Amino acid sequence: MNEKTVSIKEKQKKYVLQSWNAQKNIDPIPIEKADNIYIYDYEGKRYADMSSMHVNMNLGYGNKDINEAIKKKLDRYAFISEAYGDEDRANLAKLIISLLPDNMGKVFFTNAGADANENAIKIARMFTGRNKIFSRYRSYHGSSFGAGNLTGEPRRFALEPGVPGFVKFRDPYRYRDNLPFTEEEYTKYCLKMLEEQILYENPDNVAAIIMETITGTNGIIIPPKGYLPGVRKICDKYGILMVCDEVMAGWCRTGKMFAFQNFDVKPDIVTFAKGVTCGYVQLGGVAVSKEIAAYFDDHVLSCGLTYNGHPLACAAGLACVNYYLKNDIEAHVREVGKVLGQVLEELKEKHVCVGDVRYIGLFSSIELVKDKESREPLVPFGRDPEGKMKKILSDLKKTGFLTFGHENMILVAPPLIITADQIREEMEKVDKVLVDVDNSL
Numbered sequence: 001m002n003e004k005t006v007s008i009k010e011k012q013k014k015y016v017l018q019s020w021n022a023q024k025n026i027d028p029i030p031i032e033k034a035d036n037i038y039i040y041d042y043e044g045k046r047y048a049d050m051s052s053m054h055v056n057m058n059l060g061y062g063n064k065d066i067n068e069a070i071k072k073k074l075d076r077y078a079f080i081s082e083a084y085g086d087e088d089r090a091n092l093a094k095l096i097i098s099l100l101p102d103n104m105g106k107v108f109f110t111n112a113g114a115d116a117n118e119n120a121i122k123i124a125r126m127f128t129g130r131n132k133i134f135s136r137y138r139s140y141h142g143s144s145f146g147a148g149n150l151t152g153e154p155r156r157f158a159l160e161p162g163v164p165g166f167v168k169f170r171d172p173y174r175y176r177d178n179l180p181f182t183e184e185e186y187t188k189y190c191l192k193m194l195e196e197q198i199l200y201e202n203p204d205n206v207a208a209i210i211m212e213t214i215t216g217t218n219g220i221i222i223p224p225k226g227y228l229p230g231v232r233k234i235c236d237k238y239g240i241l242m243v244c245d246e247v248m249a250g251w252c253r254t255g256k257m258f259a260f261q262n263f264d265v266k267p268d269i270v271t272f273a274k275g276v277t278c279g280y281v282q283l284g285g286v287a288v289s290k291e292i293a294a295y296f297d298d299h300v301l302s303c304g305l306t307y308n309g310h311p312l313a314c315a316a317g318l319a320c321v322n323y324y325l326k327n328d329i330e331a332h333v334r335e336v337g338k339v340l341g342q343v344l345e346e347l348k349e350k351h352v353c354v355g356d357v358r359y360i361g362l363f364s365s366i367e368l369v370k371d372k373e374s375r376e377p378l379v380p381f382g383r384d385p386e387g388k389m390k391k392i393l394s395d396l397k398k399t400g401f402l403t404f405g406h407e408n409m410i411l412v413a414p415p416l417i418i419t420a421d422q423i424r425e426e427m428e429k430v431d432k433v434l435v436d437v438d439n440s441l
Contacts, residue, residue, distance in 0.1 A: 005030045005042045019143075020155070029397075034061035037415045037422060039402070048426045050414045051403040055216065055248045055363075056274035059323060060415035066280045069319035073312055080311060082109070088314040095321055096276075096287060099257050101266040105293035108286045108301070109309035113247030113273035114142025116284035119303045120210065120271050121146055124241045126302065127292050130207035131165045134198070134240075138171040138218040141210065141245055150210060153218055154382045167206075169197050173221050175356045175367065178375060183224045191230040203238035208269070210243035213259035217248070217406045220358045220365040228263040241268040241292075247284070248363075251275025252324050252416055255334035255361035262360065268292065276317045283313035329416050337361040339420040340412070343427045353378065353437040362418070366410040366430070368392075370441060377408040378437075392437060399429040 008030035012018075018026045032042045037060050039047050052058060059066070073088065080086060093107040108123070110116045121133055135141065137152035148159040149166045156162070172190040174183070181189060198206055209231060215221035235242040244267040249259035253275060256262050260270075269292070273284030307313075324330070337359065344357035344364060355369030368378035368389075379388050389405050396403065396410075403411050410430070414423070 002042055004032075008042075036060050036062065037418050045400065047397070047400045047402045048414070048422070049402050050426055051411050052413055052415050053279060054274070055253070055411075055413045056279045058251055058253065058275040058416045059278045059320065059329075060417045063278070063280070063320075063323065065323050066278065066316050066319045069315045070280060070312055073315035078312060079307075082309040086309065086311050086314060088311060088318050089309045092314045092318045092321065095318065096272075096285070099321075100270060100287055103266050103268075103289050103291075104270070104287050105290035106288055108288070108303060109314070110273070110284040110286065110305060111307055111310075112142075112282050112284045113245075113271065114144045114147040114284075115305065116247065116271040116273055116286050117141045117150055117210070117245060118144060118146040120243050120269050120286045121150065121208070122303055123286060123288060123292065123301075124208035124243065124269065126299070127295050128207040128239070128241060130205050132167055132201055132206045133165060134167050134169055134194075134201075134206060134209040136171045136211060136215070137168050138173060138215050138221060139212055139245075140217050141212070141247075167197070167201055169194055171215055171218075171221055172224055172227050173219070174224060175358075176375070184226065187224045187226045187230060190224070190227060191234065194231070195234050198234065198238060198240075203240065206238065206240050208241040208243050209235060210245060212245045212247075212249065213263075214249045214254065214360065214363060216363075217404075217411060219367065219406070219409050220360075220363055220411070222358055222360055223263065228260065228265045232265045235268075243267060243269040243271065245271050247271055247273045251321075252329045252333050253361055253363050253413070255330055255337055257324070257330060259360075259363075275320075277313055277320050278316075280320070281310065281313040281316040283310065283317050333361045333416050336418060336420050336423060339423050340364060340427070343423065344412070347427070347431060347434060350431070351434045351438050353434060353441060359412075362414055362416055364412045366412065368408045368410070368437065379408050381407060388440075392433060395433045395436065396429065399433065401426055401429040401433075 012028050029041050031039050033040050037049055096107055097104055135150045139152040141147045141150035148156050149162040152168045174186055232242055244260045246258050250272045268289045270287040277283045341359045344359055348354045348357045353368050355372055355375055356367040358365055370376045370378055393405055
């Protein structure tokens with residue numbers, strides 16, 4: 001281990017608090033450079049980034065279009081307030097609205113996904129005059145106070161007791177529910193349970209239902225056929241806003257520009273971040289319908305952030321979104337996503353530890369179980385007392401395959417520029433590590 005590696009690692013461990021970890025357990029890899037889907041440490045070892053970092057590096061590393069856009073903007077100015085006109089901000093907002101359904105009207109820019117969801121809540125409450133917000137248990141919407149209260153999984157516990165008005169409902173998680181229903185019957189059952197819960201909470205008090213269009217780090221749970229249109233009908237019936245959190249699933253990740261476009265629905269509000277700039281500069285946003293936008297013509301929009309619509313971020317975002325379009329990244333994702341899906345199905349067939357695989361585009365997870373028949377998870381919910389998942393992820397890291405997991409799932413969500421050959425090469429590493437998991441059962 002060279003001096004540079006030791007110095008960076010020691011300083012980071014001594015002075016930096018790292019999220020979601022007991023600090024004595026962290027072991028950061030000092031990174032010297034990155035290119036394409038790969039990052040390199042100071043020892044010269046290459047790692048494939050198979051989670052796109054936080055599922056945000058959609059276009060990988062070293063994208064010249066985005067780099068040049070930032071440099072060009074920096075030569076003009078680094079920052080002006082959102083109260084002033086900025087060419088890239090205006091053009092990016094117009095472009096985003098053009099990519100959304102025809103009911104959408106304006107964009108409120110934020111710094112990231114969490115504050116996009118925070119402001120979506122505020123906008124929904126201001127517009128409807130109602131206070132309750134429905135979100136799902138198997139969800140992650142951010143870790144700030146409002147977004148953390150939207151979040152349903154255990155990462156919200158540190159915020160409790162939480163803010164009044166947040167109501168949780170269950171995801172349509174067909175594999176884990178394992179009910180004797182056809183897909184159509186299961187969809188009807190889930191929608192019936194949701195509507196019943198809304199009635200018990202009083203629909204006149206419910207401002208919005210917010211969902212990750214496809215549940216992300218909690219398992220890549222893809223809604224069954226008819227589910228999202230069914231939620232749309234419930235929202236219309238009771239005057240509730242439908243909010244799609246596209247922070248992780250948006251920007252071509254599923255083979256469509258936005259994940260909800262796979263399900264033929266038109267949300268009232270769409271939140272986004274991550275892939276809009278691919279992490280080159282942080283940016284998020286809330287796109288609202290024309291009706292909501294018109295409401296704020298005469299009502300004060302009580303939302304504000306020092307850095308919302310940051311000029312450098314908007315320059316990066318404009319270059320990034322244009323890159324998606326110019327290079328037809330949607331079509332590429334659909335093509336190579338088929339290869340990833342085929343490999344995942346082969347892993348499911350081969351390994352006794354793989355209970356289920358779920359995938360759409362380049363958004364996928366591998367669910368690990370102790371027993372395929374009982375579907376018992378490899379680790380208990382919210383706990384990993386024996387460090388099984390930690391070991392699996394560590395073993396993958398040793399092979400040069402970088403990703404993260406949650407509960408009993410391994411996430412596979414590589415940069416969208418990945419090739420079919422790169423997918424096959426990297427997934428061979430997963431295959432080998434899963435052999436060891438099989439042998440441990």
